[in-house]
Amino acid sequence: xxxxxxxxLALLLAGYFALEGFDIGVGMLLPVLGRDQAARxxxxxAIAPFVLANEVWLVAGVGVLFGAFPTLEGDVxxxxxxxxxxxxxxxxxxxxxxxxxxxxxxxRWRAFWDGALCAGSWGLALTWGFALxxxxxxxxxxxxxxxxxxxxxxxxxxxxxxxxxFAAWRxxxxxxxxxxxxxxxxxxxxxxxxxxxxxxxxxxxxxHAAPAGTLNMLGLMVVPFAPLMVGAQIWVWxxxxxxxPAGSRVPSFx
Amino acid sequence: MDVLDLARTQxxxxxxxxxxxxxxxxxxxxxxxxxxTRHALSGKPVFERxxxxxxQTYVINYALGVFTGLVxxxxxxxxxxxxxxxxxxxxxxxxxxETLVAFFLESTFLALWIFGWHRLPRWLHLACxxxxxxxxxxxxxxxxxxxxxxxxxxxxxxxxxxLALTDPGALLSNPSFVxxxxxxxxxxxxxxxxxxxxxxxxxxxxxxPEAEFFTRSMRLGTVxxxxxxxxxxxxxxAQFGPIGGLQPGKFDSDPLSGLSLGLMIMLxxxxxxxxxxxxxxxIWWLPKWxxxxxxxxLATPVPFVAAILGWLAREVGRQPWMINGRLTxxxxxxxxxxxxxxxxxxxxxxxxxxxxxxxDYVLIARTVLRGPAATFLGAPEESHASDCPxxxxxx
Ligand code: HEM
Numbered sequence: 001x002x003x004x005x006x007x008x009l010a011l012l013l014a015g016y017f018a019l020e021g022f023d024i025g026v027g028m029l030l031p032v033l034g035r036d037q038a039a040r041x042x043x044x045x046a047i048a049p050f051v052l053a054n055e056v057w058l059v060a061g062v063g064v065l066f067g068a069f070p071t072l073e074g075d076v077x078x079x080x081x082x083x084x085x086x087x088x089x090x091x092x093x094x095x096x097x098x099x100x101x102x103x104x105x106x107x108r109w110r111a112f113w114d115g116a117l118c119a120g121s122w123g124l125a126l127t128w129g130f131a132l133x134x135x136x137x138x139x140x141x142x143x144x145x146x147x148x149x150x151x152x153x154x155x156x157x158x159x160x161x162x163x164x165x166f167a168a169w170r171x172x173x174x175x176x177x178x179x180x181x182x183x184x185x186x187x188x189x190x191x192x193x194x195x196x197x198x199x200x201x202x203x204x205x206x207x208h209a210a211p212a213g214t215l216n217m218l219g220l221m222v223v224p225f226a227p228l229m230v231g232a233q234i235w236v237w238x239x240x241x242x243x244x245p246a247g248s249r250v251p252s253f254x
Numbered sequence: 255m256d257v258l259d260l261a262r263t264q265x266x267x268x269x270x271x272x273x274x275x276x277x278x279x280x281x282x283x284x285x286x287x288x289x290x291t292r293h294a295l296s297g298k299p300v301f302e303r304x305x306x307x308x309x310q311t312y313v314i315n316y317a318l319g320v321f322t323g324l325v326x327x328x329x330x331x332x333x334x335x336x337x338x339x340x341x342x343x344x345x346x347x348x349x350x351x352e353t354l355v356a357f358f359l360e361s362t363f364l365a366l367w368i369f370g371w372h373r374l375p376r377w378l379h380l381a382c383x384x385x386x387x388x389x390x391x392x393x394x395x396x397x398x399x400x401x402x403x404x405x406x407x408x409x410x411x412x413x414x415x416x417l418a419l420t421d422p423g424a425l426l427s428n429p430s431f432v433x434x435x436x437x438x439x440x441x442x443x444x445x446x447x448x449x450x451x452x453x454x455x456x457x458x459x460x461x462x463p464e465a466e467f468f469t470r471s472m473r474l475g476t477v478x479x480x481x482x483x484x485x486x487x488x489x490x491x492a493q494f495g496p497i498g499g500l501q502p503g504k505f506d507s508d509p510l511s512g513l514s515l516g517l518m519i520m521l522x523x524x525x526x527x528x529x530x531x532x533x534x535x536x537i538w539w540l541p542k543w544x545x546x547x548x549x550x551x552l553a554t555p556v557p558f559v560a561a562i563l564g565w566l567a568r569e570v571g572r573q574p575w576m577i578n579g580r581l582t583x584x585x586x587x588x589x590x591x592x593x594x595x596x597x598x599x600x601x602x603x604x605x606x607x608x609x610x611x612x613x614d615y616v617l618i619a620r621t622v623l624r625g626p627a628a629t630f631l632g633a634p635e636e637s638h639a640s641d642c643p644x645x646x647x648x649x
Binding site for chain 1: 313314317320321324325327328330331332334335336337338339342343344345346347349350351352353354355357358359361362363364365366368369370373374418419420422588590591595598599602603606607610613617620630631633
């Protein structure tokens with residue numbers, strides 16, 4: 001059972017990197033890819049229907065950490081205290097940019113929240129780099145900081161690449177057209193830092209699993225809903241993928 | 255303030271902020287679902303416009319529910335790692351199910367609902383808002399299960415120096431849960447119904463041209479709020495039974511707890527009288543009789559105040575325990591937590607969330623003020639030609 005729950009945790013974290021990675025990447029590149037407001041609106045509109053369904057992967061991942069590996073949850077989050085705070089602040093700032101940017105008309109309002117979206121996205125990518133450096137290696141102090149700088153750059157780079165690929169896949173006229181294969185490849189690339197971190201920590205994580213009774217109850221409650229969860233995610237991709245019926249000109253809510 | 259007080263205040267402030275938005279989500283979600291169902295059944299355009307207008311209010315409110323909720327989820331690890339060390343094998347399970355099943359589905363279906371206007375078949379789109387409602391209630395269910403465990407650690411046993419889950423059924427039939435959950439649902443319906451009724455009364459009193467729109471909204475809001483107030487008051491009194499047995503003297507130890515309880519009950523009974531003897535009997539004439547409008551408008555914030563008081567009564571009354579009789583709050587605090595850490599994160603979270611909460615309420619007020627014609631959610635056509643240089647580029 002421990003292995004199964006570790007698999008669930010790994011799937012959720014890697015899935016978060018693969019999916020949120022392109023939302024974050026597009027947010028980071030917003031000023032670069034979107035030179036004018038109309039272009040920025042199109043870019044944000046491209047990720048808009050996916051963000052809510054993507055960011056929950058991390059919320060669920062932390063839930064699994066709490067439910068199936070409870071003693072680890074407190075230790076990991078506490079050990080990363082300033083990074084977790086930075087991650088949350090970045091996340092909220094990014095999301096506020098998304099939710100609020102179209103709520104008032106006017107170029108200054110939208111530019112301000114686009115700035116929040118971009119800054120929050122950078123904050124998320126960089127914080128993940130530093131967090132991975134600490135969790136995966138158990139390093140502390142200067143070595144952790146140095147490795148953190150490197151990993152922050154790596155995460156930012158793979159997310160930006162993934163975001164760029166997604167934009168080309170979803171939007172016509174956004175650079176060289178990209179197919180599903182290219183998107184899958186960049187998703188794997190975006191997930192790789194998380195997968196590496198999980199591989200390095202696997203035995204520690206499994207050693208912190210909750211007792212069988214708890215894991216069984218969790219399984220009993222979660223497994224029946226797993227098909228619905230998978231189905232809902234697939235439904236999002238089928239509905240908002242690039243091949244949409246022509247002529248529906250619906251303005252994006254974000 | 256020492257570090258413990260700081261950490262507790264941080265939890266209380268972010269938790270209260272969270273619930274202010276959550277309680278409205280719980281009330282508005284079924285209201286919007288009912289409106290959309292009536293549109294699907296009758297085909298009347300007014301119901302579609304109501305769905306979009308109140309749906310936009312709901313969605314804007316939802317944003318802050320998420321932002322504050324994120325801080326809540328991570329705060330357990332940041333400030334209270336002693337809780338997961340001692341009782342994580344029990345307490346973690348309901349929280350895991352909440353995030354993994356309920357919130358995961360809620361967020362996914364909400365994305366489909368918000369962005370699926372004019373794209374999903376009508377009945378599937380309708381199914382989405384009902385699924386959003388259902389999963390929001392499932393979230394509330396599991397969070398209340400977790401909270402009830404702190405009030406009364408049912409279904410668990412001390413094994414060594416930790417708590418073990420011995421009886422999942424007892425966790426779910428915890429007397430601290432079974433009455434508190436409907437009480438909270440009642441609070442949500444009351445808050446959501448009154449917001450719809452109060453905002454409609456405001457527009458009607460300004461002689462807004464969309465009289466039919468706000469007349470229907472006001473009546474529907476009043477019906478839902480009445481159901482809410484009966485649930486809240488009924489299950490409110492019902493809670494005294496288990497509390498007397500499990501947490502005797504709960505509201506006497508700290509004056510803040512007793513005072514909050516008394517005030518909540520007073521506000522609850524006032525609202526109950528208002529609905530029983532004025533708003534419900536006069537429901538047909540309410541939209542027309544303008545003298546009733548200030549009363550409804552003034553009553554609108556009351557459920558929110560009562561809800562915060564309710565949580566103060568419940569949580570302050572539990573002190574000094576984190577888990578009643580088992581683990582104190584002081585022992586649950588993360589070892590090594592310093593006032594500097596909590597102070598800095600508290601300032602960051604409270605400052606950011608407070609600011610965004612104000613912006614959010616202004617945006618909700620603005621949505622209401624501008625009226626149904628200006629609703630953005632589910633607008634049928636791209637209105638700004640400049641946004642869409644060519645059809646292929648419009649999303
Ligand atoms: C006559 C009316 C009411 C009575 C008798 C009543 C009673 C109670 C009691 C006994 C508790 C439990 C405290 C604990 O477990 O320690 C409680 C909690 C609470 N109350 Fe009320 N209440 C009333 C009205 C309201 C209203 C109008 C609202 C909001 C709209 C509200 C919101 C809450 C909330 C959010 C809680 C915390 C969660 C819970 O324990 O259910 N209450 N109330």
